[in-house]
Amino acid sequence: MTRLRALDPARHGALRLDKARGAAERRLVPVGRGEIALAAADMPVLLAKDGQTGHFELVALVGLVEPVNLFVSPAGYHATSQPQAAGLTALRLDPEGADGLAVDEADASLGTAGEALFEGGRAKRWRRALEAALADVTAGRALADSYARRGVLRPLSVTLTMADGQEQVLDGLYGVAEAALAELADADVVAMHRADELAPAAVLTASLAQVERLRQLHNARFSRQIAAIGLGIAD
Template identity: 85%
Template sequence: MTRLRALDPARHGALRLDRARGAAGRRLVPVGRGEIAPLVADMPLLFAKDAQTGRFEPVALLGLVEPVNLFVSPAGYHATSQPGAAGLTALRLDAGGVDGLAVDEADPSLGTTGEPLFVDGRAGHWRAALDAALSDVTAGRALADGYARRGLLRRLSVVLSMDDGQEQVLDGLYGVAEEALAALPDADVVAMHRADELAPAAVLTASLAQVERLRQLHNARFPQQIAAIRLAIGD
């Protein structure tokens, strides 16, 4: 549940924002195009489809069974990098707030630790950070649009085999189909290379190996263990 309020120094002046606690209760967060390379060192990067627009966007998968970010714990943040949007989940654009911002007062990243929301009564540095993250996410969506136009995004099957014999399925995820990419006409491949779309496709596909890290993080935290994970990209 969110509790949005226009950013107000009288109401929010003492609050701090702990980016490491951002997205603590989320399994998926948007990823910017410029973040793809550093993030694959820790987490799987996939695609999700907006139910209203039908557009795809790159997302980081941060959890498996429970709706939690497995990289966040009371001890801190456990990855070498973090999606920019994940650290700013408490902020929204709002023309009625200071520097055009609103805050979600229920977000777990807000509290008494982290960086102050205000510096000399202003929050311009947070507006700049949010604008940069949103711009990079928009570029990530444009990358996904290019893959979708060429028919490269296919449904990803993720099946979790639990230690009690039950299976759980993660729905709504997509990946780049390597066979479809290999079958593209030469002209399309050249166009993708010149648009810097080939390298990200390879990196995104390689990131699927990080699902195993999520399994390990899950098993270290929760009593119900994930014995194995099966991944497959549809035809």
């Protein structure tokens, strides 16, 4: 549940934002185009389709069975880096609020720890940070849409085999199919290279190996263990 309110110094003046707690209750977080390599150092970076717009976007898979971010714990954030948008899940753009912002008062990142939302009665530079994160996410969405237009995206199956033998499937995820890339015409490959789309595709594919780290993090936290994870990209 969200509880959005326009940012108000009278109501929110004492609140702090702990970016390490951002996206604590999410399995997928948006990734900006400029963050692909950093995110891939710890987590699988995939693509998901927006059910309303039909557009694809870059996302990091940060949870498996439970709707939690496995990199977030009471002790802090445990990864090389954190996607910018994931640390700012409590904020929204809102012209009615201070500094043009609203806050989700129910977000786990808001409380008494972290950076103050206000300093001397004025909102700190949160809007600038949010706008930068959203701009990079928009660039990532444009990259994902380019892959879709070139016909190189395929559904990605992620099957979790639990220790009791039961299976769970994560739906709605996509990956860049190497076979589809190999079938592109030379002119398309050159165009992708010049648009800096080939290197990110390779990083996305390599990042799938990080599902094993997610399995380890899950098993360290939850009693219902994951014995194995199967991955496959449709032809």
